[in-house]
Amino acid sequence: MSVFLTSLVALLSFWRRHPGQFLTLLGGLTLATALWSGVQAINAEARASYAEAASALGQDELDRLISPDGPFAEDIYIALRRAGWAVSPVLEGTITRDSGVIRVLGIDPITAPPAAQTIDLSATEDLRAFLSGRVYGAPELVATLSEGGFDAPLTASANLASNTLLMDIGLAQQVLDQRGLISHLLLWPSQHKGLPPIAEIAPMLDRVGPDTRSDVASLTNSFHLNLTAFGLLSFAVGLFIVHSAIGLAFEQRRTLFRTLRALGVSARVLVGLLVAETLLFALLAGVLGMIAGFFIAALLLPDVAATLQGLYGAAVDDTLTLRPSWWIGGLAIAILGAAAAAAQSLWRLWRLPILAPAQPRAWARASEAALRRQTALAFALIIAAVSVGFLGDGLLSGFAMLGFGLVGAALLLPVVLSALLRLGARFASGPVSEWFWADTRQQLPGLSLALMALLLALAANIGVSTMVGSFRLTFTGWLDQRLASEVYVTARSEAEAEALREWLEPRVDAILPIWNLEARLAGQPGEVYGVADHPTYRDNWPLLTAAPDVWDRVAAGTGVLINEQLSRREGLFPGDTIRLPRQWDAPIVGVYSDYGNPEPQAMVGLSAFQARYPETPRLRYALRIDPRLASGLMEELQTDFGLPADTMIDQASIKSISLQIFERTFTVTGALNVLTLSVAAIAILTSLLTLARMRLPQLAPLWALGLTRKRLAWFEVLRAALLGALTALAALPVGLLLAWALLAVINVDAFGWRLPMHVFPADWLVLGLLAILAALVAAAWPARWLSTRAPSDLLRIFANER
Amino acid sequence: MTLKLTGIRKTFRSSEGPVEVLRGVELAVAAGESVALTGESGSGKSTLLHIAGGLELAEAGEVTLGNMTLTGMNDATRAAARREHFGIVFQQFNLIPSLNVADNVAFQSRLSGRYDPALCQSLVEKLGLNGLEARFPEQLSGGQQQRVAIGRALAGKPQVVLADEPTGNLDEDTSDIVLDLMRILVEDAGAALLMVTHSGRLAAKLDRTVHLSHGLIAA
Incomplete structure (x- = not known):
């Protein structure tokens, strides 16, 4: 036991001495979990709302009879009942009130199967009241409608979805102005034997099972898949930070590992302790990430709800509920993420000989062979992306193509940057300039993870903004065509x-x-x-x-x-x-x-x-009408003809509402984009901060040779800006390919429409400048740290390095 | 307990082919005895020391400590033997940078479950580290760091102390001070000391010197 505890204390003492690095690791994992669990919370809330709406009539369990021609006459229902079929009529429709679109559900409480009895009407007086016009609705809807806008007596029921009113079918026919009509018939699960076939009595009706109906949940699947993909991207970018922080901590603790092994701690115990440490961090970050994710979801949910209402007519509660499955899922993803980020380091530790060189080496200096392997993997992933693009079908293969392509491009980045820096070195003149290019190349492996994260974030930003921009241009032009009337x-x-x-x-x-x-x-x-x-x-x-x-x-x-x-x-x-x-x-x-x-x-x-x-x-x-006369006509329609204001709308208003819905649709992706970019900036900051400490031995000789600390610090800033700019440049083609894939593959599969692609070079410029700014801000702190190092710190380097 | 190395052989691969560094070395160090292991660069001194402590495995031969045979043990058992019976002092000190002086001194004794605060305190005092207990390794000079490393090696009451050029990073005066301290403390503890060194002057301070040449102990 003493071996475990003593070694664990020694391992953890590292973090006590490096609180910044500890916060980086925790922050990265927290952020990654927060973005992922935030998106999952939104998805879970939306799905729960769909399930609630579906269960209002036990729809998810019962077979239905529907007509391909839409609502049908009550006579068919009567004919089926007379033939002995246990069926119950339902009329569904929507009405618009100031509070928004309301779903009206008319049922016949006497014949409705038990699975469809959302409201308890077993008491005679309740049943009588329902049949004579009592309407049930969710408490908040009842509260809104009670202020005016609905004539019937309203009763609150927590069993109903937020935008649904449940009433007798006779009343629903009046409210929806569909007298004598039925939307569908619910079939009781058990029927008498020997009944004449439905096809004989009602040949125009089709029997539809719960799985074959196209309900709102399946309609919105594509939207949620999109959201999940963005959550996953943000999570992946966050993991880059964690991987980088863990990898760095591993390299910094090589001496400690070697000492512990030499002093009698076995490899198994050491790896076990590091697994425990990783688990501990994952749990801590998981809980923090869940809390942050909850707030992110609460912040974004109203926009998502509006989007789902606008796009699919799907009603989603805009208040968030904490679900146990969400907690478990979030913690599991934090642990999985931490495990994935730590796997490489743990593997290396497992194979580390006791007497391996104790100098931090591998993290900062990837070997040529490793770079070649990485390039091969990158090309393999890109080939996989192209193959999936050509051979695959459907939304999942579309996302697989994007995933392979993006990771492949990210892996290729260090190779591309290395080539560009080699090119830069050719134009170097003078020893300092030559050192700068060579040193930048040497720093590349240490920074490559953070730069890959930046590439992913920038490419996602370019891709999504190109898609949204193209969509906006096409959509506004389309609105002008579609909404030609005044x-x-x-x-x-x-x-x-x-x-x-x-x-x-x-x-x-x-x-x-x-x-x-x-x-x-x-x-x-x-x-x-x-x-x-x-x-x-x-x-x-x-x-x-x-x-x-x-x-x-x-x-x-x-x-x-x-x-x-x-x-x-x-x-x-x-x-x-x-x-x-x-x-x-x-x-x-x-x-x-x-x-x-x-x-x-x-x-x-x-x-x-x-x-x-x-x-x-x-x-x-x-x-x-002449557009100049439109508002006058609308006034006359109200004053002279007597139509209420909410029954009419002019072209400008309807366009503005449509555009508003459009903009809200992309608020979520926009917000996730900004968050992902911030995560990438943090990744660079943390890498530079930690590298700065490891760089002292490299910079001390230059200081000794006559370069001032201030000048060296400026070189650090310049290097960050250069790498940020080169990464932004590399992100451009990746982002445009991503935009193309989103427009030509994902949108077509998800929504059924293909949009022409437009490019926005001014946006790229802004984004490029933002990337450089992010790199500069990230470099500023470590550079300042370097410029304020006391000469004694630098001299110590010479004292310790023999 | 006597540390006994019998017929130790070790070969390294190099670009010019295999190099047999140790060719059947025989060596014994008795309890309370201090032995200096000398030899030219590349003669295999450090390798022999590592094999003695179970840090490295020999291709042939046997390492025993009293009744215990180190060779043939798996990694976990060797690790346990190391923490319970050996104290190791490295040329590079290898202190734990995130622990202070007091914690570094106590570290191996805690690992082996033999932590004795009084012994640790007395070692701190004897090693002249009084007042430095709260400092971290980076705040110490090379000589001070090596004294901490010696304290760490002895606080676990080992039967054998293995020292790999413990004064290689120190100046002559500091080397003398550190070695004298180590020798006295090891002697007081009744442990065996096997020390690799290049310096004949320092080797002369120990009970016996063995010279490694061409993979064998010279007569």
């Missing part, structure tokens, strides 16, 4: 809609109906729109590919347009046909871009739409 208005009923059309007729240039039908397209829930034959569409609609006579064929009802998501997902292009509701196999004549919409969509000519789907509500309209 005013958008929604009537509250069919009667009001008819009166509205009459009222508007003499006042506007054109009334363009926006009528749509919820339907399943290629097996996925989507929408079919009817589109008027008008120059607004012919001149503006953002078509990606189209048949020559596209608009004539759409107007004639002999062709249909589909969105890019549907086209890419199903491989449908002009010339193919698509099955629309009511068994309509329509030829595709064009594909349009439809950014921000996760669902498939089709557009058909208005006349054909009306003829085939006459029951569709005709409530929404886009109005063409």
